[in-house]
Amino acid sequence: MIRVTGLTKRFDGATAVDSLDFEVERGEVLALVGTSGCGKSTTLRMLNRLIEPDEGRIEIDGRDAREVSPDALRRGIGYVIQGVGLFPHWTVAQNIGTVPRLLRWDRARVRARVEELLELFGLDPADYADKYPSELSGGQQQRVGVARAMAAEPAMLLMDEPFGALDPVTRGRLQDEFTAIRHRRGITAILVTHDMDEAFRLADRIAVMDAGKILQIDTPERLLRGPREGFVRQFVGLDDRALRILSLHLVSELARPAADAPAPAQWVAPGDTLREAASRLIWETGDSLAVVEDGRVTGEVRAADIWRIGARGGV
Amino acid sequence: MKQASRRAAAVYALPALAGLALLPFLDFRANRIVSGDGVMLWAPEIGSPGGAAALAALILGTVVIGAQAARFALALAALALLLWLAGQGGTALSAEAPQFARVSLGGGFWIAAAFSALAAADAAARLSLGALARIAALALPALGFGLALRAGLFDELSILREYTANRDVFDAALGGHLRLVLGSLIPALLIGLPLGWLCFVGPRARAAILPVLNLLQTTPSIAMFGLLMVPLGALSRAVPTLRDWGVGGIGAAPAIVALALYALLPIVANTYAGLTGVPETMRDAGRGMGMSRARLLARVELPLAAPVILTGIRIVVVQNIGLAAVAALIGGGGFGTLVFRGMGQAAMDLVLLGTLPIVALAILASLMFDAIIETTRRGGAR
Numbered sequence: 019m020i021r022v023t024g025l026t027k028r029f030d031g032a033t034a035v036d037s038l039d040f041e042v043e044r045g046e047v048l049a050l051v052g053t054s055g056c057g058k059s060t061t062l063r064m065l066n067r068l069i070e071p072d073e074g075r076i077e078i079d080g081r082d083a084r085e086v087s088p089d090a091l092r093r094g095i096g097y098v099i100q101g102v103g104l105f106p107h108w109t110v111a112q113n114i115g116t117v118p119r120l121l122r123w124d125r126a127r128v129r130a131r132v133e134e135l136l137e138l139f140g141l142d143p144a145d146y147a148d149k150y151p152s153e154l155s156g157g158q159q160q161r162v163g164v165a166r167a168m169a170a171e172p173a174m175l176l177m178d179e180p181f182g183a184l185d186p187v188t189r190g191r192l193q194d195e196f197t198a199i200r201h202r203r204g205i206t207a208i209l210v211t212h213d214m215d216e217a218f219r220l221a222d223r224i225a226v227m228d229a230g231k232i233l234q235i236d237t238p239e240r241l242l243r244g245p246r247e248g249f250v251r252q253f254v255g256l257d258d259r260a261l262r263i264l265s266l267h268l269v270s271e272l273a274r275p276a277a278d279a280p281a282p283a284q285w286v287a288p289g290d291t292l293r294e295a296a297s298r299l300i301w302e303t304g305d306s307l308a309v310v311e312d313g314r315v316t317g318e319v320r321a322a323d324i325w326r327i328g329a330r331g332g333v
Numbered sequence: 334m335k336q337a338s339r340r341a342a343a344v345y346a347l348p349a350l351a352g353l354a355l356l357p358f359l360d361f362r363a364n365r366i367v368s369g370d371g372v373m374l375w376a377p378e379i380g381s382p383g384g385a386a387a388l389a390a391l392i393l394g395t396v397v398i399g400a401q402a403a404r405f406a407l408a409l410a411a412l413a414l415l416l417w418l419a420g421q422g423g424t425a426l427s428a429e430a431p432q433f434a435r436v437s438l439g440g441g442f443w444i445a446a447a448f449s450a451l452a453a454a455d456a457a458a459r460l461s462l463g464a465l466a467r468i469a470a471l472a473l474p475a476l477g478f479g480l481a482l483r484a485g486l487f488d489e490l491s492i493l494r495e496y497t498a499n500r501d502v503f504d505a506a507l508g509g510h511l512r513l514v515l516g517s518l519i520p521a522l523l524i525g526l527p528l529g530w531l532c533f534v535g536p537r538a539r540a541a542i543l544p545v546l547n548l549l550q551t552t553p554s555i556a557m558f559g560l561l562m563v564p565l566g567a568l569s570r571a572v573p574t575l576r577d578w579g580v581g582g583i584g585a586a587p588a589i590v591a592l593a594l595y596a597l598l599p600i601v602a603n604t605y606a607g608l609t610g611v612p613e614t615m616r617d618a619g620r621g622m623g624m625s626r627a628r629l630l631a632r633v634e635l636p637l638a639a640p641v642i643l644t645g646i647r648i649v650v651v652q653n654i655g656l657a658a659v660a661a662l663i664g665g666g667g668f669g670t671l672v673f674r675g676m677g678q679a680a681m682d683l684v685l686l687g688t689l690p691i692v693a694l695a696i697l698a699s700l701m702f703d704a705i706i707e708t709t710r711r712g713g714a715r
Contacts, residue, residue: 066621068617068620068621088623089623089624089625090623091623092620092621092622092623093622093623097618097621097622099614099617099618099621100614101614102614103614103615103617103618104618105615105618105619105633105637106637107636107637116622116624117622117623120622120623120624120628166622176621
């Protein structure tokens with residue numbers, strides 16, 4: 019668990035980060051969002067003391083970060099830097115093994131961990147371990163960058179625009195992979211992004227920052243339903259908030275029982291989002307859809323229920 | 334592309350042919366100092382019309398044939414034939430001549446040899462061979478030349494006669510030259526690399542160091558030797574131990590000091606440039622993962638800066654191989670000894686005997702460094 023209190027940083031008299039307070043629970047992902055220069059990257063870099071705070075306190079698992087030497091602190095925190103930052107003169111395996119080697123793991127353990135992580139990220143160790151970063155695609159480099167940060171099983175990950183430089187399709191695929199790995203492994207992370215959609219997809223809670231301050235910190239749904247006046251409202255974007263709220267919910271939450279039958283032409287899976295179900299209902303001009311698992315109908319989802327979720331004050 | 338390479342080939346072939354046609358291939362002289370009578374390529378003692386025609390055909394072939402590998406081979410073959418004709422001609426001309434007569438290489442030979450070598454280099458560059466392939470491509474001809482030298486093909490040429498007469502001086506000069514170059518390189522590295530790093534970490538250090546080194550670099554070498562004579566002479570008088578080690582106002586010590594001083598600027602400037610060129614994200618990644626500053630320098634910054642730093646060392650080595658010749662003026666030894674002795678005796682072949690090994694050493698050093706630099710660039714750090 020990370021607890022930050024009164025975190026402040028000034029550059030040449032100008033306050034870049036102004037007295038931040040927040041907590042991140044074990045297994046939680048917090049997104050810091052805001053425009054360029056709002057202080058989100060500075061905040062992230064203070065957490066592993068790449069920038070020393072002027073005031074305030076950072077506690078990691080109850081321990082003051084200042085009590086640990088910066089190098090030891092950083093070896094216990096995974097860091098995914100903006101623009102990947104793989105070492106071009108090292109192979110993929112050497113890159114991923116950076117922190118384990120700093121921690122003096124023995125060779126066999128490093129090797130085993132590298133192979134485990136490559137498999138976790140869908141890269142065959144036999145093909146990729148000995149490649150150099152220049153031989154990888156952008157998406158593969160990004161995967162290796164995240165794997166490198168996770169190598170020494172850190173208590174938390176700091177991610178600075180981790181999927182920033184990718185095309186939208188690759189970025190979406192990596193975001194899904196990250197979510198899947200999170201659910202399998204349980205990752206605690208603080209993510210910096212200027213992309214609100216990325217924050218909605220990856221984070222449990224979102225902190226909207228402007229001019230060095232956190233204006234609002236809330237779950238995605240509460241942020242969409244009750245954004246504060248001013249910058250938050252503008253930055254979150256309210257034009258399609260009903261659809262965004264629907265994309266935070268799954269069909270399985272609303273599925274009602276239905277008679278067993280073979281799958282009809284149009285259907286949804288329990289793991290699809292309500293946004294996908296809504297889109298299909300609009301297209302079919304229907305008022306209910308079959309929920310199908312393994313080719314058999316297991317339930318139905320009704321349009322009226324979906325609209326209620328997306329409505330003002332909906333549950 | 335093909336047109337351009339053919340035009341380039343013509344630029345090398347035409348001067349080579351003109352040189353052979355207009356200038357003597359060998360010079361026959363009554364003794365080593367007087368000027369001699371030119372002997373043209375097609376004289377019966379040298380090529381006779383047949384040999385001359387074969388040589389001309391090889392040189393023209395580099396223009397007519399389009400494939401670069403074939404051009405490279407033809408240019409090397411032309412060089413080999415040039416050398417063989419010179420060796421043969423030397424032997425034939427000396428056969429019925431008195432003992433003191435000398436046969437020197439003439440203007441025609443030098444021009445044709447120089448332009449054939451340029452043609453070969455041009456073809457090799459167009460093949461865009463890697464550094465190791467270039468070394469391999471030159472090893473065979475170099476081996477052939479060495480064998481011909483050993484077999485005595487050139488023994489009757491004046492330059493080899495000078496070698497025979499000055500063999501011990503030559504061997505001492507080779508050892509002395511290498512000692513000057515390596516002896517100055519090692520202290521220059523020990524001082525220059527840390528200074529380059531200082532320039533990189535501290536703008537104030539940079540503002541102090543680089544102007545001083547620039548000033549040193551622009552001091553003429555003879556003036557530098559002169560300036561060093563006074564303090565080093567005083568030092569050896571004051572500290573007898575140093576004098577026992579051979580440190581003094583003249584000799585190898587001031588030469589090594591001067592060469593090391595000249596080596597500093599390229600090493601410092603390239604170390605600074607190499608470290609500056611390492612992207613900030615690399616430092617951020619290394620520090621962010623918990624590398625100490627020293628480890629970051631050793632494992633990330635220096636390896637990534639290595640091609641640029643090695644380029645600086647390559648400049649220094651090639652530059653000092655040339656500059657070391659001047660060291661002979663203050664008794665520093667090296668091939669300069671032969672050059673200055675030859676100038677004193679007006680014996681141009683002795684000057685050449687000192688000069689050609691310097692050129693060969695410089696070419697060898699730059700080929701070697703190219704290969705090393707190429708291997709440090711692997712792994713996508715291009």
